[in-house]
Amino acid sequence: MPFELELPEIFNAADYFVDRNVREGRGAKTAIRCGTNQFSYSDVQAGVNRFGNSLKSLGVRMEERIALLMLDTELFPQAFFGSIKMGAIPICLNTLMRPKDYEYFLNDSRARVLVIDAHLLPSIEPIRKKLKFLHHVIVVNGDAPAGDLQINTLWAGQSEQLDCAETKPDDACFWLYSSGSTGLPKGTVHLHRDMVYSCETYGKQVLGVKEGDICFSAAKLFFAYGLGNGLYFPFSVGATAVYMPDRPTPEAVFQTIKENKPTLFFGVPTLYASMLEAEGSLTGVRLCVSAGEALPADILKRWKERFSVDILDGIGSTELVHIFISNYPNEIHPGSTGRLVPGHEAKIVDEQMEEVPQGEVGTLLVKSGSAAAYYWNKREKTQQTMLGPWLNTGDKFFMDEQGLFFYAGRTDDMLKVGGIWLSPIEVEACIIAHPAVLECAVVAATDPENLVKPKAYIVLKSGHQPSDDLANDIKQHVKSTLAPYKYPRWIEFIDELPKTATGKIKRFKLRIPGDDEE
Structure with missing residues (x-):
């Protein structure tokens, strides 16, 4: 269905999502609840402006990248939109990765500044000397090590007024890295x-x-x-x-x-x-x-x-x-x-x-x-x-x-069984309908004749124990519901499925057991 988005020639996403709410009378409205704390749109705007001014004080210029390795707290939108408002480009990084991943993200993006939650600092320490482009580390929600900047100290005294950078709708606004399930993660560049x-x-x-x-x-x-x-x-x-x-x-x-x-x-x-x-x-x-x-x-x-x-x-x-x-x-x-x-x-x-x-x-x-x-x-x-x-x-x-x-x-x-394409999603949906199954993943495996057949990895609900009888019952359940060739020839009961931070099952790790590489 066609849809045309009409935006002015000069447009900054931070103005639209933060400043506009204050202009339209929602300054006192609660924008964020985090634990027992509440923050109004005016509070968020003040933090956005102080953060943007803090970046300017560090010499950050338009279009330079700001990596955000942050938990979900009220500081995230302030750093995200504060970067955007002064013309820089925030990069949202997965907080569940390993040091070698952060080395790749920070060097690939050439991020000038890293904003990081204090308890995530151990993920950065082993790679500090390998980061070729990083100039500043800003620590939030905790103390900063010697040589790093603590957010409260950095933005103390910074103005709560900040003019928007004169960006356009088609300017780069923020990055997200792809999951990397089919190779190295890709920096995905989104616009305002x-x-x-x-x-x-x-x-x-x-x-x-x-x-x-x-x-x-x-x-x-x-x-x-x-x-x-x-x-x-x-x-x-x-x-x-x-x-x-x-x-x-x-x-x-x-x-x-x-x-x-x-x-x-x-x-x-x-x-x-x-x-x-x-x-x-x-x-x-x-x-x-x-x-x-x-x-x-x-x-x-x-x-x-x-x-x-x-x-x-x-x-x-x-x-x-x-x-x-x-x-x-x-x-x-x-x-x-x-x-x-x-x-x-x-x-x-x-x-x-x-x-x-x-x-x-x-x-x-x-x-x-x-x-x-x-x-x-x-x-x-x-x-x-x-x-x-x-x-x-x-x-x-x-x-x-x-x-x-x-x-x-x-x-x-996708699996090709007996010359016919088979969707693992269809088989998984059928298996999950069994009363003993909590979740499952279906992948390709080969029989002694080197022919491809489906194999199921299954996590059971509490109160159910793995057994040959249960495996056979699940196979029969699939046979009686779907075409017979779709039933899993092998069932392996496991405690937990490997997943990405977004909750997607890492089927490639099940196809190659023991492979810990992305």
Whole structure:
């Protein structure tokens, strides 16, 4: 569905998401809740301005990169928008990585400044001498080692007034690094217009986010899904964001919901499955959202039965900044990813880039006004993925006669069994419907004749023990539900599935057991 975003020639995203709320009379409105603390839009604006002025005092210039290795606290949006407002480019870094990963991120991006939570400093210490371009380290939420800067000291005395840099809608605004599941992570360069486009399409036309909403995202701010959920969606309408810096265990999530009564809750399928096994309620929540992996129909069904709240399943990507296909309120199709989000176009193609017939599986291409401009220093990858106005998602889909999209897995995850393509997602959804199964992953394995067959790695619910009888019962469950060739020939029970920080299953690690490399 066509959608034209009209922005002025001079446009700065920090002005739109922060200053505009104050100009329009929401200065006293609560923008952020974090623990027992609350911060108004005026408080956030003051922090944004002090942070931007602090960067200027360090000699940071327009378009220089500022790496953010930060937990979800009120300081994240101040550093993020403070960088943007003075013309620099923040880079949101995954807080769960290893020192060698940070060496790559910081050297690849040539970040001049690193803003880091104090307790994450041990991840940086081993690589300090290898960082070729880093000039300053700003420590937040704790003491700074000798030679580093502590945020409170740095911005003490800094003005709470700051003029926006004269950026344009098509200027680089922020970076997100891809997960790197198919090679080295790629610096994905987004523009000042991209967050606004996502707010005007998915945020307002699918979520229906409004000023009175309270948004809580268990998915963290450092990646694309969480950044929209917990920052620019609520800030686009003057709503309230709830931050939880701790790990999102079911218990911690339920406690945060109890204390803050969010109206919109954002999670991933793994978390929803775990929450179904824990005690808690969703008091105040009007709508839940899921992305990161396809949401199994059985989880959706049990969630609705228990909490009487819908989950909108959707798919997004780092390159497209957020969700571009989604189920809609009052139009939920279990097992389907849903329909196109307004402002997005899609087509499903074969290996020759020709559109496939309806119902056939192919690779999904998407056209969107929020698509990244390019990958930093990755010309070949940019050309392979960004095909003119179309972005190659690398996801396999098919579309039915109603125009609903169904996820079939990543291109590298598809199995060919007996000459027929098989989607691991379909088999996983079937296995998860078994009453003993908490979560699972299906990958390719080979039999003694070197023929490809599906293998399932299964995490059981509490109270169930691995056994040959249970494995056979699960196999029979799949045989009786799907075509016989789709059942897993082997089942391995494990305690935990390997996952990315975004909750996606690392199937490549299951295909190559013991491989710890990205």
